[in-house]
Amino acid sequence: MTLTRIAFDADDTLWENEALYRNTEQRYKNLLEKYVSIGDLDSELFKTEISNLEYFGYGIKSFTLSMIETAGRLTDGCISANDLLEIIQFSKDMLDAPVELLPGVKEVVAQLSQDYELMIITKGDLLDQKRKLARSGLETYFNSVEVLIDKTKEIYAAMFETHDIDPTQFLMVGNSLRSDILPVVALGARAVYIPSVLTWAHEHDVAHLTDNGDYYELESISHLPELIQRIR
Amino acid sequence: MTLTRIAFDADDTLWENEALYRNTEQRYKNLLEKYVSIGDLDSELFKTEISNLEYFGYGIKSFTLSMIETAGRLTDGCISANDLLEIIQFSKDMLDAPVELLPGVKEVVAQLSQDYELMIITKGDLLDQKRKLARSGLETYFNSVEVLIDKTKEIYAAMFETHDIDPTQFLMVGNSLRSDILPVVALGARAVYIPSVLTWAHEHDVAHLTDNGDYYELESISHLPELIQRIR
Numbered sequence: 001m002t003l004t005r006i007a008f009d010a011d012d013t014l015w016e017n018e019a020l021y022r023n024t025e026q027r028y029k030n031l032l033e034k035y036v037s038i039g040d041l042d043s044e045l046f047k048t049e050i051s052n053l054e055y056f057g058y059g060i061k062s063f064t065l066s067m068i069e070t071a072g073r074l075t076d077g078c079i080s081a082n083d084l085l086e087i088i089q090f091s092k093d094m095l096d097a098p099v100e101l102l103p104g105v106k107e108v109v110a111q112l113s114q115d116y117e118l119m120i121i122t123k124g125d126l127l128d129q130k131r132k133l134a135r136s137g138l139e140t141y142f143n144s145v146e147v148l149i150d151k152t153k154e155i156y157a158a159m160f161e162t163h164d165i166d167p168t169q170f171l172m173v174g175n176s177l178r179s180d181i182l183p184v185v186a187l188g189a190r191a192v193y194i195p196s197v198l199t200w201a202h203e204h205d206v207a208h209l210t211d212n213g214d215y216y217e218l219e220s221i222s223h224l225p226e227l228i229q230r231i232r
Numbered sequence: 233m234t235l236t237r238i239a240f241d242a243d244d245t246l247w248e249n250e251a252l253y254r255n256t257e258q259r260y261k262n263l264l265e266k267y268v269s270i271g272d273l274d275s276e277l278f279k280t281e282i283s284n285l286e287y288f289g290y291g292i293k294s295f296t297l298s299m300i301e302t303a304g305r306l307t308d309g310c311i312s313a314n315d316l317l318e319i320i321q322f323s324k325d326m327l328d329a330p331v332e333l334l335p336g337v338k339e340v341v342a343q344l345s346q347d348y349e350l351m352i353i354t355k356g357d358l359l360d361q362k363r364k365l366a367r368s369g370l371e372t373y374f375n376s377v378e379v380l381i382d383k384t385k386e387i388y389a390a391m392f393e394t395h396d397i398d399p400t401q402f403l404m405v406g407n408s409l410r411s412d413i414l415p416v417v418a419l420g421a422r423a424v425y426i427p428s429v430l431t432w433a434h435e436h437d438v439a440h441l442t443d444n445g446d447y448y449e450l451e452s453i454s455h456l457p458e459l460i461q462r463i464r
Contacts, residue, residue, distance in 0.1 A: 057358070075313065081307065085301060126381055162376065
């Protein structure tokens with residue numbers, strides 16, 4: 001079927017995101033190194049994040065609460081209140097950070113918006129995602145924005161229904177196989193996987209191939225118009 | 233114009249919400265009373281919440297981060313880490329709390345769903361609101377759910393456009409004049425104000441009347457079908 005609608009993941013597909021988390025993790029390590037051996041910190045924080053997902057979901061506020069909880073647990077409650085409060089400041093700095101578009105994004109999005117309906121489909125915190133979009137300068141190119149609580153096959157299916165989307169006319173572009181590619185392909189849509197340099201561990205642990213190998217992989221978003229020209 | 237669509241606010245319109253916050257504030261006071269005079273606590277917490285709104289938005293995670301920040305500030309950093317961590321536990325307890333429908337809600341929603349398209353329009357945390365809806369047992373009665381980052385006239389107007397809503401065929405039901413009634417009436421839609429016993433201070437401080445007095449006020453949602461019968 002003819003392609004009519006192209007949807008983009010946002011974080012690490014349109015703009016840098018993971019780098020901001022890694023940078024904050026470094027500040028977090030520096031803050032905690034007087035209390036604990038920093039070796040275990042990454043994996044301990046990751047454990048807390050995963051166990052808090054069902055409560056707090058994705059996004060900066062959730063990450064912040066998990067950093068505070070992990071710091072308290074690993075220091076057996078010996079961390080000072082002021083150091084814990086510093087972690088809240090980290091989150092405000094993250095929320096204040098400028099939105100850095102990835103190379104080629106602006107041109108590609110502007111070009112494709114002339115021929116296709118463009119969507120953003122992201123997960124995470126509603127307020128934070130809307131604010132990043134407003135700051136990105138890309139808002140005018142997109143017809144709609146969906147912030148989902150998670151990116152499972154069921155949630156995509158419900159979203160397709162709400163927006164009256166025919167999967168065979170739909171293409172999803174993103175940097176996470178787990179979240180952007182596999183569930184969409186399973187619903188009969190097409191997908192373009194553009195790996196990013198940094199990807200959160202939670203998005204990693206799936207097999208690298210779909211059942212039917214039915215997605216495209218690009219090194220850079222700059223090649224997207226060319227691919228679409230070929231497959232539309 | 234004929235009424236076709238009825239939208240409901242969720243927190244304190246369909247189910248109890250503010251009581252959960254008040255209850256948590258009580259636990260928070262009990263936790264902090266060994267450090268500070270509890271007199272100022274309410275207003276100090278409120279100040280933090282308002283100044284954090286632009287960063288964190290509405291919802292339990294935001295409230296939790298504000299409780300932690302306020303506790304640190306008021307105790308000059310002397311609060312123990314374990315007490316700060318207890319505040320994170322408060323938030324998990326809030327997120328785990330059962331959803332208590334307000335009296336009459338189930339019957340009224342079920343009845344109106346037979347003749348009208350029903351929507352939920354709420355603000356706050358996406359994940360938390362979706363989860364409460366799932367737990368409420370009301371999900372099947374609603375055609376769509378919108379979680380907004382705020383309930384301003386501009387945001388309602390954008391939402392009307394996305395959903396192709398004609399304001400003259402639309403009625404909004406809610407417990408906050410500021411968020412549910414005035415912006416919607418300003419856009420030419422009708423609104424029913426049902427004050428709740430408890431309302432967050434932030435929702436309070438607007439004049440009690442619209443410019444044109446153009447909304448209805450009910451004591452209980454149970455009278456809604458009767459009112460709609462009259463004004464449709």
